[in-house]
Structures are given as structure tokens and as C-alpha cells.
Amino acid sequence: MHTTPLTADLIRGALELERTAHGLLPHRLPARARAQCADPQLALMEAQPSGVRLAFRTRATTVELDTLPIKRVYPGVPPRPDGVYDLLVDGRPAGSASLTEGSTLTIDLATGAAEHRTGPVGTVRFTGLPDTAKDVEIWLPHNETTELVALRTDAPVEPVPDRGRRVWLHHGSSLSHGSDAATPTTTWPALAASLGRVELINLGLGGSALLDPFTARALRDTPADLISVKLGINLVNTDLMRLRAFGPAVHGFLDTIREGHPDAPLLVVSPVLCPMHEDTPGPTGMDPAALAEGRVRYRATGDPAERAGGKLTLRVIREELARIVRERSAEDPALHHLDGRELYGEADCAELPLPDGLHPDTAGHRRIGERFAALAFAAGGAFAHRAG
The missing domain is CATH 3.40.50.1110 (SGNH hydrolase)
Known part of the structure; x- marks a missing residue:
């Protein structure tokens, strides 16, 4: 399997990528904006990667992505479903996956108090992709903060060429x-x-x-x-x-x-x-x-x-x-x-x-x-x- 460094040219939809102890954390607001508001609700929401996706061109038939998600827990409320990773091949749905691994953020709805506990990194794996050159996108969970840790494939990857889309x-x-x-x-x-x-x-x-x-x-x-x-x-x-x-x-x-x-x-x-x-x-x-x-x-x-x-x-x-x-x-x-x-x-x-x-x-x-x-x-x- 090839391990490809996670770089900005493979990630779309984020305004900034923060280097963390585990990898990259996509942000949807830049650091200057985040520094101007101490609201924990905003901090939580902008770090959830709605619309953020990995995009690359490859002949790979197997793709693995290691991530560290943060699962939200609200005591007294039924558990939230695990976040979903959607795979697109040449713009068409080609699979979905979820992770049970990850950190947890427990939030008391009555008081707003929050407790963070670090958990293990997990791997989403997609197999059986066509053995042809293709555009692959992995859309990250829109409602689950997700640190990107590693990308592995059974063939080399490169950034998707500019398709001229607005x-x-x-x-x-x-x-x-x-x-x-x-x-x-x-x-x-x-x-x-x-x-x-x-x-x-x-x-x-x-x-x-x-x-x-x-x-x-x-x-x-x-x-x-x-x-x-x-x-x-x-x-x-x-x-x-x-x-x-x-x-x-x-x-x-x-x-x-x-x-x-x-x-x-x-x-x-x-x-x-x-x-x-x-x-x-x-x-x-x-x-x-x-x-x-x-x-x-x-x-x-x-x-x-x-x-x-x-x-x-x-x-x-x-x-x-x-x-x-x-x-x-x-x-x-x-x-x-x-x-x-x-x-x-x-x-x-x-x-x-x-x-x-x-x-x-x-x-x-x-x-x-x-x-x-x-x-x-x-x-x-x-x-x-x-x-x-």
C-alpha cells in the first residue's frame, strides 16, 4: 500500500488546515476569525467538516483513511449515530463507511459543561474500486470533528486536475x-x-x-x-x-x-x-x-x-x-x-x-x-x- 502525505492540494472545502499531534484538522473558519470569538458552540461547529472532502486521481482499487473523530455525547439523550464517510467515484456514490473509534465530547445540555476524552484512531476502508484512472472523493462526516491522520492506497494518487468548475x-x-x-x-x-x-x-x-x-x-x-x-x-x-x-x-x-x-x-x-x-x-x-x-x-x-x-x-x-x-x-x-x-x-x-x-x-x-x-x-x- 502507498502512503500519501495529506496536503492541502488533496483537500477541498476547508479554509485552513491545522497541524495537530495526530495529523491535520480541517477548519471552516481561519485562525484570525476563530480568535475573535470565544463561543464554544462556534468552535465546535466550524471544526466539523461539512462539505470538506479529500479529492484525488488514482487507479487504486483499495483506499484506506485513518482519522480521529470526536463523538458528541449528550447525557439523557439517545446516542447520536456515528458520522458517515461518503465515497464518490467520478462524481457518483460508490460507498459509505463509519467509525466507532474516536474521542468523545460529553456535553451537559442543561449547563453546557463539556468533558473531552481522547480515544483511538480508526480506519475507514473502501475496496473493489474499478481498476481505471478515476477521480475519487471522500466526503468527511459533516457533523463530527475529524482529524486526518493517514491516506493509504494500492496505487499512487495525485491531485484532481482543474475541471474548470465554478x-x-x-x-x-x-x-x-x-x-x-x-x-x-x-x-x-x-x-x-x-x-x-x-x-x-x-x-x-x-x-x-x-x-x-x-x-x-x-x-x-x-x-x-x-x-x-x-x-x-x-x-x-x-x-x-x-x-x-x-x-x-x-x-x-x-x-x-x-x-x-x-x-x-x-x-x-x-x-x-x-x-x-x-x-x-x-x-x-x-x-x-x-x-x-x-x-x-x-x-x-x-x-x-x-x-x-x-x-x-x-x-x-x-x-x-x-x-x-x-x-x-x-x-x-x-x-x-x-x-x-x-x-x-x-x-x-x-x-x-x-x-x-x-x-x-x-x-x-x-x-x-x-x-x-x-x-x-x-x-x-x-x-x-x-x-x-
């Missing part, structure tokens, strides 16, 4: 991160990227799409051909700001992105339907009755009457985002708006309800991904190919 840079909340999708290639951004035939960089950050200036700077400084930002739900979840602050914060976020990408198509996506927060502000809380039954379910804890004082709801946010984009687009014709309810609305919620009240399941991710591709990448969409 790069799509996306930022959003846990829905964009992939919460409750079964595998890394079935998150809605991964599905949409496949349908749109683009290279994905996914900065979906569970619980952390909060209009942070350091995130805007990361988007500004990342090379991309197409950019989208899906904003709103986390601002309600956290009850972070009032209407007075929201509009200027959105303007500042978009201004910063435009500093680095003055002419790229930039799509602002408002929240998909989430019944509990349509007209009821946050913060979002855990449902104690569900927890007592060993289930996770969320509930809105705000008061609809507080909207008069400027508290945000999803309906208010959608109206503001539509207004902001409409006004800015007069001077920025490459700026576009998409109402999130076109991706997942009332009829979709009736057919595919949110299992925990907040996140779609795998079927919901597929619908959203297919809808996004049809609306954004098709002729007339914000991301359609244009002459010249």
Missing part, C-alpha cells in the same frame, strides 16, 4: 451545515452543488449564522465565483438583536463581502418555514417534556407581543431582507434575493414536518437541495451561466 461559497445556519441529514453528500448544499455542477465551500455553521463581522471577512477573503448567504433563523434562536440592529448589520455583512467580490453573483436567502418562530420571537429552548422522554425537540420561548418592541421573528426577517436586497440591487445588479419558503414552505412542512421542530430530515434536505438547484442554477436563476 466555486460556490455558501454561508448559513445548522440547516446549511447539514443538521439531521444522514450523510455528508445528502446535506442540501452538497446536493445542490452536485446538481449545479459546482465546487462547494460550505460555511454553514450550526447555531452561528449571526452576522458576525469575522465571518463576513472570511467570505470576503475566500476565492469564489458564486456566493450565497442564508440568514435569519439563528438570530431568532439566540434572540441576539432587535430590528434596529438587524438592518445595519445585514448591510455591513454584505458590504464586507462585496469588498472582496464586487461583481460575483450574491444571493441572499431568507429563512425556510419554521412554524414555531414565524410569529413568535426567541430565544429557542429545549422542550423539557421531550427531554424527559429521551427525545430532542425545540420550542419558542418568546412572546409574540414582544414584536412591538423590535424582537425578531422569521416573518419580520423575511420582510427586511427582501427590502434590503430590493433597495441595494438598484446599484448592485448581481445581488439577488430568494424567499426561503420557496425552498421549504407550508405544503412541504405538512408533507415533511420538521422532526424536532427546527431541522428537516434527510428527505427535507433533498427537497431543499433540489429546489435550490432548480431556482438558482437553472436558466434565469442567480447562479445561471451567463455569456461573457
Whole structure:
């Protein structure tokens, strides 16, 4: 077996690679951004490699990848499934695998206290690949921090040649991160990227799409051909700001992105339907009755009457985002708006309800991904190919 050094030219979708005692830890925010926020939720989410994959060209029929994942454990809640590694050969699904080995991070949902215990490195192994020159991708678990330790194959590997695909840079909340999708290639951004035939960089950050200036700077400084930002739900979840602050914060976020990408198509996506927060502000809380039954379910804890004082709801946010984009687009014709309810609305919620009240399941991710591709990448969409 050939052991190939893990280098940046074999890894896509990460903004930075940190050298660790075991190997490489992919980050989806650069060190400068991470240093500007001490929130453990953000630290956990940006280090989960949603959209990050190894990509190489080889004749190998057997591929082994050693990794050290971090498994999250929540006492009193059913165990989370092990993260999934998806294998693609020439862009088509060719296998999946999981690891039981790894470290653990035990988080108390009531207090937020966390305990980390280091565990053993594990190996995912894929065999029976065709004995031909091919492009191989291994998509890392979207919801499990993963250190890359070693790559072994039974034939040499080389970086995938540039296929001339456009790069799509996306930022959003846990829905964009992939919460409750079964595998890394079935998150809605991964599905949409496949349908749109683009290279994905996914900065979906569970619980952390909060209009942070350091995130805007990361988007500004990342090379991309197409950019989208899906904003709103986390601002309600956290009850972070009032209407007075929201509009200027959105303007500042978009201004910063435009500093680095003055002419790229930039799509602002408002929240998909989430019944509990349509007209009821946050913060979002855990449902104690569900927890007592060993289930996770969320509930809105705000008061609809507080909207008069400027508290945000999803309906208010959608109206503001539509207004902001409409006004800015007069001077920025490459700026576009998409109402999130076109991706997942009332009829979709009736057919595919949110299992925990907040996140779609795998079927919901597929619908959203297919809808996004049809609306954004098709002729007339914000991301359609244009002459010249």
C-alpha cells in the first residue's frame, strides 16, 4: 500500500488546515476569525467538516483513511449515530463507511459543561474500486470533528486536475451545515452543488449564522465565483438583536463581502418555514417534556407581543431582507434575493414536518437541495451561466 502525505492540494472545502499531534484538522473558519470569538458552540461547529472532502486521481482499487473523530455525547439523550464517510467515484456514490473509534465530547445540555476524552484512531476502508484512472472523493462526516491522520492506497494518487468548475461559497445556519441529514453528500448544499455542477465551500455553521463581522471577512477573503448567504433563523434562536440592529448589520455583512467580490453573483436567502418562530420571537429552548422522554425537540420561548418592541421573528426577517436586497440591487445588479419558503414552505412542512421542530430530515434536505438547484442554477436563476 502507498502512503500519501495529506496536503492541502488533496483537500477541498476547508479554509485552513491545522497541524495537530495526530495529523491535520480541517477548519471552516481561519485562525484570525476563530480568535475573535470565544463561543464554544462556534468552535465546535466550524471544526466539523461539512462539505470538506479529500479529492484525488488514482487507479487504486483499495483506499484506506485513518482519522480521529470526536463523538458528541449528550447525557439523557439517545446516542447520536456515528458520522458517515461518503465515497464518490467520478462524481457518483460508490460507498459509505463509519467509525466507532474516536474521542468523545460529553456535553451537559442543561449547563453546557463539556468533558473531552481522547480515544483511538480508526480506519475507514473502501475496496473493489474499478481498476481505471478515476477521480475519487471522500466526503468527511459533516457533523463530527475529524482529524486526518493517514491516506493509504494500492496505487499512487495525485491531485484532481482543474475541471474548470465554478466555486460556490455558501454561508448559513445548522440547516446549511447539514443538521439531521444522514450523510455528508445528502446535506442540501452538497446536493445542490452536485446538481449545479459546482465546487462547494460550505460555511454553514450550526447555531452561528449571526452576522458576525469575522465571518463576513472570511467570505470576503475566500476565492469564489458564486456566493450565497442564508440568514435569519439563528438570530431568532439566540434572540441576539432587535430590528434596529438587524438592518445595519445585514448591510455591513454584505458590504464586507462585496469588498472582496464586487461583481460575483450574491444571493441572499431568507429563512425556510419554521412554524414555531414565524410569529413568535426567541430565544429557542429545549422542550423539557421531550427531554424527559429521551427525545430532542425545540420550542419558542418568546412572546409574540414582544414584536412591538423590535424582537425578531422569521416573518419580520423575511420582510427586511427582501427590502434590503430590493433597495441595494438598484446599484448592485448581481445581488439577488430568494424567499426561503420557496425552498421549504407550508405544503412541504405538512408533507415533511420538521422532526424536532427546527431541522428537516434527510428527505427535507433533498427537497431543499433540489429546489435550490432548480431556482438558482437553472436558466434565469442567480447562479445561471451567463455569456461573457
